Amino acid sequence: MSGNYQLPELKNYIDGTFSTPAVDRGHSLHDANTGALLQQRRSCNHEQVQAALQAADRVHRAGTWENTPASERAELLDKLAEELAGEETARTISTADSITSGAVIRTTRKMANILPLVFRGAAAYLREGHLDKKVPGPCGEVDYLRRPWGPALLIAPWNGPTAIGSHKVASALAAGAPCILKPSEFTPHSAIMMARAAQRAGIPEGVFQLTLGDRTIGAQMVEDPRIKAVSFTGGLAGGRAIARACADDFIPTQLELGGNNQLVVFADADLDRAATGVVYGLTNLNGQWCRALGRLLVQESVKDVLLDKVLSLLSTIHLGHSLDEESDMGPLVHRGHYDQVLSDLERLQNRGGHLLSSTPLPDLAGNFVAPTLVDGCDPADTREEIFGPVAAVHSFRNDDEALALANGTDLGLAGYVYSSDETKAFAFARKMRTGGVKINGYSLLSIGEGTPRGAWGLSGLGEEGHAQSIEFFTGARVIGISPQDALGGR
Structure with a gap:
């Protein structure tokens, strides 16, 4: 096989601008097949991490993405899907994933081709009105709304980076949450392609951001009070560290930690x-x-x-x-x-x-x-x-x-x-x-449409799935006319 691979250049995407991660830790990415050098790994410095957190917090406080009508968010998600649907984009992503993770090209190609469907599915969920419902109440209809907790940190692993990373991003964006994606330092390239597509699609600045680096920058963001939800897929040690960091302030965590x-x-x-x-x-x-x-x-x-x-x-x-x-x-x-x-x-x-x-x-x-x-x-x-x-x-x-x-x-x-x-x-x-x-069967796909992927015991916390992952980034808000009870409980 030829060793001439053109990998996407390592770039952050912070507040609408691409930038080079400032820190070279002296580590490299290598071809899993041959051990050949592919790229020097780079990581955000403290200032770049802070800039991403500040932008996400600004968007959250202004409510610009949360208050964008669901129909408009859906339209932007569809535009993002279109930007990811090109043959050249799929080829770049599948090749990069294959030589860095070792997964065979037939599998990574399928994941790259499914990528646009993830964002289209999130758009369809919004158009179906799941985040804005009316339910019966004692004095008329009650608003049952699901609204984002706030800025979300998304930490994706090196195995299945495209499928897992895109699912987290699409779910957070559909929920109305500004989000920061930190992919694995071993497989960051599909995330870079998503960031490029988000910019071209017109996703507002600060709504979707990408920070490259290792667990050091992940820890900085997990422990920052501006992060209001964390979705993590990875190892047990990392999941435990995140759970501890989020426990004091009851930050919602979605943890998928593997299984024997x-x-x-x-x-x-x-x-x-x-x-x-x-x-x-x-x-x-x-x-x-x-x-x-x-x-x-x-x-x-x-x-x-x-x-x-x-x-x-x-x-x-x-x-x-x-x-x-x-x-x-x-x-x-x-x-x-x-x-x-x-x-x-x-x-x-x-x-x-x-x-x-x-x-x-x-x-x-x-x-x-x-x-x-x-x-x-x-x-x-x-x-x-x-x-x-x-x-x-x-x-x-x-x-x-x-x-x-x-x-x-x-x-x-x-x-x-x-x-x-x-x-x-x-x-x-x-x-x-x-x-x-x-x-009587073993498949990569979920077993039933709309069913969650649950985790018991040390395999994690929470459920993942089309609806479940979007709703994870939200909390319930119920508003309606109430009867007035008499004083004294009469």
Whole structure:
């Protein structure tokens, strides 16, 4: 593959103006496939962060975006979508995401093409009138309004940066909240393209801003009293830090922190279909996504047959350069994460785990880890998430053992159940303490239109979804004529 990639120049977008992040911390962005240098990473300085906060606060206090009629906000969101709909924009975003995160181009292209639809969906939500309703009251109709808390901080991760970042931005803008997006320092390029599109679309100055940098600037903004809501997708340590920073002033937080997701295979399952689900869960987005497979729980009587089928499928997976159209799976995002996943594998081996893998490694110098199942560990040693193409295998004899294993971690984001008896599968799934369970299938998409993506336990706080994410940035305001009760409670 050619190494001549033209990445967007690293630029903040603060108060309607693009500027170069002032700080060079001496770190670089590297091609996940080859390790080749791509760009020098840069970060905002204190003054740039303060300028963004000041602009967001000014817009909030003036009410200029909040008081813009919903129909006009919707029109601007549609214009932003149009600016993002060009073929060249999609190509730039998908290429940048692919070489920085390692996700294969077929996946990042889909996300880039979906990007305009995210903003159009938010516009449609506004036109449907969900933020301004009338409900019955004792003395006539009552206004039921949802209005923004104030400036919102949006912190997006390096995995799925386009899909996750755009969902946060579209939701905050639809809610009427001025927002500041801080993307991951490893995958900032789709955010830069969104900022360019926002400027061209005529989004007012200070309404949408972009600040580039690492967790240092994220901490500065989270702790600033001008921020009135925080939406964060990332790791548990970061989520805990944000929750602590927001607790004293009860700042609303939306936290999606990952999951050690369980896939349960009963003896009566279609084992070919189950094996496909296992391999998808290990390889999609290179195992670097919140709902990736974490623990495979299989009924004892079919364990060996299922594992043989999984290994046969894994041997056909093309692990290769993320820009290769033939690649089914690419490298991990950066060398530090690669080292961490290898360390996790070594730890499980040292605790009795047997590594099961059959996917050939490519002849490339990047961060490639073959999808791997680890059999033979004590379930107590596999309770934590490994954010990569690694899953533990545990067997069970009956439903009670299966449920104990399925609910045997402190995380609860996603679950999967395979069984030919759908009634039994639904009954089992309803007992799993997790935000969602998919039966007889494994997909990147949400399972139902309008349904939330919930997080239980240490997987996070709050719900995400089309309506849920917009409403997160708002509070209820109820106004109407009231009866007058007599004094003394008569």
